[in-house]
Amino acid sequence: MAYLLCLFSIIFASELSFCACDVGDFTPCLQFFYRSWPSKGLSGTPVCQRYNNQYRFASLYSRPRRSPWFSAYVYGVPLGKRPAASWKYEPQLAYPEANGNMALFPPGPLDPTVVESQAVEPDYINSSYTRGHLNPCLHHQLHEDRISTFTLTNVVPQKSGSNDGPWETLEQSVNKTLAAYCVGKAYIVTGVMPYKQKEHWIKNKRVAVPEYLWSAYCCPQFNNSLPQHLRSAFPTYAAIGRNDRNSTEEIVPINKSAKKQFLGYDVRQMTLETLEMYLKQRFNTVVSVFYEKCMESK
Numbered sequence: 630m631a632y633l634l635c636l637f638s639i640i641f642a643s644e645l646s647f648c649a650c651d652v653g654d655f656t657p658c659l660q661f662f663y664r665s666w667p668s669k670g671l672s673g674t675p676v677c678q679r680y681n682n683q684y685r686f687a688s689l690y691s692r693p694r695r696s697p698w699f700s701a702y703v704y705g706v707p708l709g710k711r712p713a714a715s716w717k718y719e720p721q722l723a724y725p726e727a728n729g730n731m732a733l734f735p736p737g738p739l740d741p742t743v744v745e746s747q748a749v750e751p752d753y754i755n756s757s758y759t760r761g762h763l764n765p766c767l768h769h770q771l772h773e774d775r776i777s778t779f780t781l782t783n784v785v786p787q788k789s790g791s792n793d794g795p796w797e798t799l800e801q802s803v804n805k806t807l808a809a810y811c812v813g814k815a816y817i818v819t820g821v822m823p824y825k826q827k828e829h830w831i832k833n834k835r836v837a838v839p840e841y842l843w844s845a846y847c848c849p850q851f852n853n854s855l856p857q858h859l860r861s862a863f864p865t866y867a868a869i870g871r872n873d874r875n876s877t878e879e880i881v882p883i884n885k886s887a888k889k890q891f892l893g894y895d896v897r898q899m900t901l902e903t904l905e906m907y908l909k910q911r912f913n914t915v916v917s918v919f920y921e922k923c924m925e926s927k
């Protein structure tokens with residue numbers, strides 16, 4: 630019931646913010662978007678990702694795809710080692726009255742209501758796809774923020790050639806660039822592009838596979854003494870990565886001399902404008918990742 634009210638309040642009065650729920654409304658987690666302005670153009674179910682009674686990041690979830698359209702978060706310089714993964718789910722997607730914290734899967738058989746409402750671990754096991762974080766553990770400082778990224782509403786089916794190859798290299802290079810030259814907060818949004826014609830699904834037809842992943846950051850306050858190769862990387866920068874080696878090369882060309890296991894999983898770095906052009910083509914609607922393209926201070 631609360632969920633329905635939530636939906637209605639979004640449909641009929643999107644400016645009103647009386648809805649107290651964490652599913653269906655970004656109001657409690659606007660701090661993860663630059664200027665408190667959630668990325669526009671895509672429709673889905675907003676999830677304020679809460680772990681241990683604190684909001685950690687925000688995801689726009691697609692119930693029919695059982696995977697997110699994007700996750701939005703604030704970058705933190707990482708400290709320490711990657712925590713061991715223990716996967717969580719979002720009880721509120723199944724039970725609107727649940728308390729809003731992500732939860733570990735309880736031992737024993739899975740609750741069918743949970744299984745119906747979202748992806749569960751067996752969806753990914755033996756699927757030939759890894760669980761690709763949109764909001765990666767690597768971009769966070771606090772241990773609990775890192776742990777909170779291991780939730781299935783923050784991952785998409787990603788080929789290991791991408792996840793362990795060029796996409797990981799991108800996450801690391803964004804980490805180095807922001808740690809070195811971003812002076813204030815860096816807001817990051819990472820999302821997916823679906824196949825143009827026919828939707829792809831992992832084996833049991835429950836979770837949709839994206840053709841591409843994309844990512845963009847907005848760092849309005851940066852160190853002005855940038856090295857030459859990073860001059861175009863501020864205040865905003867973006868990338869698109871292949872998740873299917875069979876895709877055509879119109880959006881992201883293939884580097885034929887890449888190592889065999891990474892061949893066809895290239896990442897192309899680009900401006901935010903170029904990314905938004907491809908998003909517009911693919912979604913047939915204007916997609917705005919950041920308020921005023923992150924350029925209002927200029």
Ligand SMILES: *[C@@H]1O[C@H](CO)[C@@H](O)[C@H](O)[C@H]1NC(C)=O
Binds near residue numbers: 751754755
């Ligand atoms: C995955 O594949 C392995 C080896 O084929 C098999 O032993 C295991 O039961 C499978 N697990 C699931 C959840 O399908």
Ligand SMILES: *[C@@H]1O[C@H](CO)[C@@H](O)[C@H](O)[C@H]1NC(C)=O
Binds near residue numbers: 706767801804808809
């Ligand atoms: C992320 O950046 C920090 C700061 O430069 C660095 O210490 C750390 O090693 C980087 N992590 C990775 C995995 O590249």
Ligand SMILES: *[C@@H]1O[C@H](CO)[C@@H](O)[C@H](O)[C@H]1NC(C)=O
Binds near residue numbers: 812852853854
């Ligand atoms: C800006 O970058 C330069 C060169 O890397 C460095 O010497 C300087 O300390 C940085 N300034 C700030 C405010 O981070």
Ligand SMILES: *[C@@H]1O[C@H](CO)[C@@H](O)[C@H](O)[C@H]1NC(C)=O
Binds near residue numbers: 873874875
């Ligand atoms: C790519 O093409 C090969 C050969 O046609 C096929 O076996 C494979 O399943 C395709 N991969 C995807 C992800 O569609």
Ligand SMILES: *[C@@H]1O[C@H](CO)[C@@H](O)[C@H](O)[C@H]1NC(C)=O
Binds near residue numbers: 884885886887888
């Ligand atoms: C292609 O990949 C090779 C091997 O990783 C690398 O040395 C080269 O710089 C890459 N070329 C381009 C244009 O990215």
